[in-house]
Amino acid sequence: xxxxxxxxxxxxxxxxxFGDIVLYVTEFSAISFIVAIFFTLVVYFTKPExxxxxxxxxxxxxxxVSLEELKIRRLMAxxxxxxxxxxxxxxxxxxxxxxxxxxxxxNIGIVAAVKKEWVLNAAYxxxxxxxxxxxxxxxxxxxxxxxTGTLSILELAKKPYDLLFQKILYAxxxxxxxxxxxxxxxxxxxxxxxxxxxxxxxxxxxxxxxIRTAEILLTI
Amino acid sequence: MExxxxxxxxxxxxxxxxxxxxxxxxxxxxxxxxxxxxxxPGPPVIQYILHTIKFYFKEITFPITAGNPLYLFIALMSIxxxxxxxxxxxxxNTSLLILMGLYVLQKIVEHGCGLSSGSPYGKLGGVRSVFSxxxxxxxxxxxxxxxxxxxxxxxxxxxxxxxxxxxIIFQLPFAAFAFFVLLLSKAPNxxxxxxxxxxxxxxxxxxxxxxxxxxxxIADGIAWFVLLWIFIAVFIGPLLVxxxxxxxxxxxxxxxxxxxxxxxxxxxxxxxxxxxxxxISVLALVDLLRRIIVG
Numbered sequence: 001x002x003x004x005x006x007x008x009x010x011x012x013x014x015x016x017x018f019g020d021i022v023l024y025v026t027e028f029s030a031i032s033f034i035v036a037i038f039f040t041l042v043v044y045f046t047k048p049e050x051x052x053x054x055x056x057x058x059x060x061x062x063x064x065v066s067l068e069e070l071k072i073r074r075l076m077a078x079x080x081x082x083x084x085x086x087x088x089x090x091x092x093x094x095x096x097x098x099x100x101x102x103x104x105x106x107n108i109g110i111v112a113a114v115k116k117e118w119v120l121n122a123a124y125x126x127x128x129x130x131x132x133x134x135x136x137x138x139x140x141x142x143x144x145x146x147x148t149g150t151l152s153i154l155e156l157a158k159k160p161y162d163l164l165f166q167k168i169l170y171a172x173x174x175x176x177x178x179x180x181x182x183x184x185x186x187x188x189x190x191x192x193x194x195x196x197x198x199x200x201x202x203x204x205x206x207x208x209x210x211i212r213t214a215e216i217l218l219t220i
Numbered sequence: 221m222e223x224x225x226x227x228x229x230x231x232x233x234x235x236x237x238x239x240x241x242x243x244x245x246x247x248x249x250x251x252x253x254x255x256x257x258x259x260x261p262g263p264p265v266i267q268y269i270l271h272t273i274k275f276y277f278k279e280i281t282f283p284i285t286a287g288n289p290l291y292l293f294i295a296l297m298s299i300x301x302x303x304x305x306x307x308x309x310x311x312x313n314t315s316l317l318i319l320m321g322l323y324v325l326q327k328i329v330e331h332g333c334g335l336s337s338g339s340p341y342g343k344l345g346g347v348r349s350v351f352s353x354x355x356x357x358x359x360x361x362x363x364x365x366x367x368x369x370x371x372x373x374x375x376x377x378x379x380x381x382x383x384x385x386x387x388i389i390f391q392l393p394f395a396a397f398a399f400f401v402l403l404l405s406k407a408p409n410x411x412x413x414x415x416x417x418x419x420x421x422x423x424x425x426x427x428x429x430x431x432x433x434x435x436x437x438i439a440d441g442i443a444w445f446v447l448l449w450i451f452i453a454v455f456i457g458p459l460l461v462x463x464x465x466x467x468x469x470x471x472x473x474x475x476x477x478x479x480x481x482x483x484x485x486x487x488x489x490x491x492x493x494x495x496x497x498x499x500i501s502v503l504a505l506v507d508l509l510r511r512i513i514v515g
Contacts, residue, residue: 007372010315028318031304035325042293049287049338062285164512196287196335203331203350207324214360215317218367 004157004219015091015154022152023089028215032088032208039204040081042197044074049196069113076109077198084205088212093141093151093170096216100137100177100209104130107179107202111190119193126190129176137173140166144220156220167217174213178206232307236442239306242468243441244269246448246475247408253479254409272437278430285338286427294332295432298439301325305446313376316366319450320359326443330415330424333436337427345423349415351494352405358398358497361504365395366454368511375453382457389455396455398504403447405497407478411485412493448474 006012010027025033048065055061065073080103087099108130111123143166145151193199248265255262264270282288305322308314327349334346367373369392370381382388389396405412416423428436448471453461460470488496 007374007377008315008317008367010318010374028315028321031318032321035321039328042290046287046290046293046336049291049336050285051338051343052285052340054340196332196338197290200290200328200332200335204328207327208321210360211317211321211324214320214363218364218373 005154008218009215016089021095022091022154023086024091024154025089029088029212032212033085036081036085036088036204036208039201040078040085043077043081043201046197048073048198069115072113073110073198076106076112077201080106080110080201080205084201084208087209091153093144093153093156093216093220094138096212097137097141097173100174101130101134103205103209104133104177107190107205110198110202111193114193116193119190122190126179129179133173133176135173136169137177140168140170140173143169153216153219161220163220167220171213171217174209178209235311236303236306239310239445240438240441241269242471243443243445244272244437246471247441247444249472250407250475250479250482253476254483257480257483268437268441272434272441275430275434275437278434280431283337283339283427287336287338290332291336291428292432294329294336295428295435297332298326298329298436299442301329302439302442302446306442309375309446310449313379313453314374316363316373316375316378316450316454319375319446320363323359323447329436329439333428334424339427341421341426342424342428344420345415345417345426348417348420348490349424351490352412352414352497357501358504359402361501361508362395362398364508365392365504365511368508375450378454379457379461382459387456387459392455394504394507396451398500399451399455401497401500403451403474404478404481406443406447407482409482409487410478411482411488412497413487414490414493417487445471 005024005026009029013025013027013030015022015024048070050065051063053061053063083099083102083106087096087103090096090099104127108123108127111119114120141151144156144163147163147166148156148161150156190199190202245265245268248263248268251267252262252265282291301322305319308322309319330349331346334342334344334349337343363373366378366388369388370378372378372381378388385391401412404410407413408416416425420426425433425436449461449467451474452467452470456470460466
């Protein structure tokens with residue numbers, strides 16, 4: 001196995017050929033995969049919080065998440081968790097970008113059912129950034145393919161390629177897609193939406209994706 | 221076979237207890253130093269451990285606003301995260317990337333604590349925790365810079381590199397500074413401690429009390445031990461990390477420096493805190509790009 005992978009992500013346990021999609025398991029990806037799946041189960045079993053809202057000159061009110069809203073948000077959160085888990089295992093840059101795009105869509109889906117103007121506004125702005133970011137993300141992957149002839153991380157790790165510009169493009173795409181700094185202003189507003197476990201999945205997916213991206217960019 | 225398995229479990233638990241006791245005492249020392257600098261006698265050094273034990277035996281109740289089982293699970297997850305970091309990092313010397321992954325899970329714990337309680341104060345603490353994620357960006361650039369130098373992220377390899385080439389702190393001073401700021405942001409009463417600002421009661425921990433607070437405090441004690449150990453192992457290397465006594469001395473010195481900074485600087489507003497962390501992130505990123513281009 002390429003030294004790059006083992007010196008960055010720890011022990012290499014093997015790969016799973018799945019058609020043209022090759023998943024590989026390292027110490028890092030195994031732990032991240034388990035964390036994502038475990039959190040998905042927690043999200044499935046957790047009842048949403050009843051957010052307390054302070055009122056001026058009156059009693060505080062409890063915000064309940066209705067059953068219809070709960071169903072769609074829980075579904076989106078579970079999909080987000082599954083996408084995040086497999087994004088940890090994938091060994092293909094294009095599939096990784098696809099998982100990322102799907103995570104962006106599910107993130108918007110998690111808050112889209114909340115009938116609050118400021119939450120929907122934040123989701124709209126995040127959606128714009130996520131859509132714009134698909135260009136550098138897929139563009140970066142396409143340029144890597146054009147230059148090296150492969151999108152497989154395992155193959156790219158074998159030879160030293162000069163991919164600085166492509167990596168910067170790819171990283172810019174990930175930054176926008178996950179909504180991390182400097183784009184997290186809109187995303188932080190989304191976190192204020194009621195419904196605890198579902199919102200948490202947005203945060204978890206972003207953080208795991210950022211670390212996995214660091215691993216990929218160092219490996220290739 | 222069974223007996224040796226039991227021995228491994230006892231050893232692991234004993235090491236966790238050791239990490240908690242050292243981390244707890246250092247956090248107590250931190251509080252004492254801050255108090256002395258501010259002209260107060262301050263609590264005894266063992267106060268953190270006493271608090272943890274006291275809360276451990278308190279009654280547990282669940283707020284009506286809480287989202288269970290996340291409310292309960294998140295406190296257990298806090299311990300799970302830092303015990304994993306203790307074994308994977310300090311005991312098995314695995315990849316720095318995995319440790320950073322576990323460190324960012326701490327953000328999920330903070331956010332989850334705040335969100336699952338349903339309290340507006342907890343929620344504010346959680347949202348501030350999301351904002352302060354800017355502190356993690358230098359971490360990734362630090363990882364990149366270390367990888368460029370040592371060609372490995374495995375802690376064992378990094379320590380071995382320092383045996384030959386000397387402490388990394390002299391070769392990558394800015395990376396060490398960025399990591400030190402991360403340590404500072406994790407310290408209680410630090411200028412970056414916006415998640416536990418007293419203006420929002422106790423931040424994300426407001427509604428986690430009694431046993432659950434005790435569990436989070438145990439995790440925080442272990443976290444302090446692990447983070448200081450990582451700094452010493454990655455930037456100073458075998459000079460201190462080869463001898464447990466010298467490692468402890470290094471931890472005390474680092475805690476003293478951090479306490480000094482915490483006592484002498486005011487708590488920043490969330491905006492200022494995030495802006496300073498972003499400036500450090502940008503500088504760390506420029507440092508990384510410079511090293512990539514220059515080679």
